[in-house]
Amino acid sequence: MMRNDLTDAKISPFHYSASRKRCQQHFEACRTRSFHQGEQIYCARASGISWRVISGSIRLNRMANDGGMLFANLAVEGDVIGTETLLMGRYEFLAVALSDCELAPWPEGSSSASRDSLLRILAAAERRTADVVALRSGLAMDRVMRLIAMLAQRDEQADFCFALPKGQDISEITDLTKETISRTISILKQKGILRKKVIPGQSIHRNYIFRER
Amino acid sequence: MMRNDLTDAKISPFHYSASRKRCQQHFEACRTRSFHQGEQIYCARASGISWRVISGSIRLNRMANDGGMLFANLAVEGDVIGTETLLMGRYEFLAVALSDCELAPWPEGSSSASRDSLLRILAAAERRTADVVALRSGLAMDRVMRLIAMLAQRDEQADFCFALPKGQDISEITDLTKETISRTISILKQKGILRKKVIPGQSIHRNYIFRER
DNA sequence: CGCATTTTTGATACACGTCAATCTCCGTGG
């Protein structure tokens, strides 16, 4: 995982995409920052850089008129957050980890953001908006299932594995109460759609396997 | 409105921002396209260009799994839509006019999109996401009021004037039923918060004045 | 004028919110 792939390459690692990818992974591993569930990643109005989400999920909050924090957006694996700092030098939202997660500085390396990469991020943001808006319509069960589908990644056993965010977070994302979320999750566990994933030697209790039907 | 402001300028119009703005308006007036309420602006998978919203409001729809169209996003004055065509050459969403509106091709002129303009559009998109997500929480009255506040622009009499979208559209944006929207709008009219704006010699019946309290 | 679409209004049903009590988990310190 952490071996230096650069030294393995017989030729310049940039000649082949597989090698480039490994190089990229190595590079990211060196500069990656980890956050725990519930930990604040950055704060609105603070200065900082943009990040790519390597793993885990993040919620972005906006200050409400009354000073409270309102859910504003969601970021999952592959998304880039905090791009507003490239323009204004300051974050506009407050970012909190929904699950344990890893972030890498973006843009990668010393290069600045290219036009195409910005366009890709913009297109991804528009898709994400549509997804997040959809999380707030339909029955409670549908909303929770859609959120889980966004968070779950297919793991090595071809199951969908993910870390369940706290009830309070799920409730604010889906615009339901934490009591309704608790009842909904209970039904999913009872039906066997959601099962606890025990990772030997690891004390993380919020990992679940998600199996449709 | 349509007079050639360029010829009025005694000096280069680009020396002063007021002149530059007028020049910009003139330029846009020449290439602007108008759409009526309910009219389709573009279709998902069709090829085309990006647009800046000069006036009016637009809803973006996404295809649901069952083939139906789901509300995905909102665009108002100043927003840029369809940027995904700069990358993929095809639209990803379906755009429909919520009110009569005017669009101008973007990027303006023959120049291509600059890094900074893309960053500004990305930042605006993130803010818009937060706004649209907020439209789907709270009481029916609050949701409708927030939507109106997004659509209303301060006019020359310092009132907030806007074109009310169809009930069906408001209901899909706020995730309420059209019956609930009808009841809510009725209360707003009854309270005098919403008043019909009659424009002499114009047959547009959906213009309203919005006065808080 | 006549038809299609949209809006309005009323009666009833229900999914979820609210409130309150209890339980579980987990870190902390004696």
Next chain:
DNA sequence: CCACGGAGATTGACGTGTATCAAAAATGCG
């Protein structure tokens, strides 16, 4: 090792804001 405490999760009883269904009225348009 266990008692303690706080945060979060769970469960139950009950209330309510909005959905649903149905029918009438208003509006827009050729």
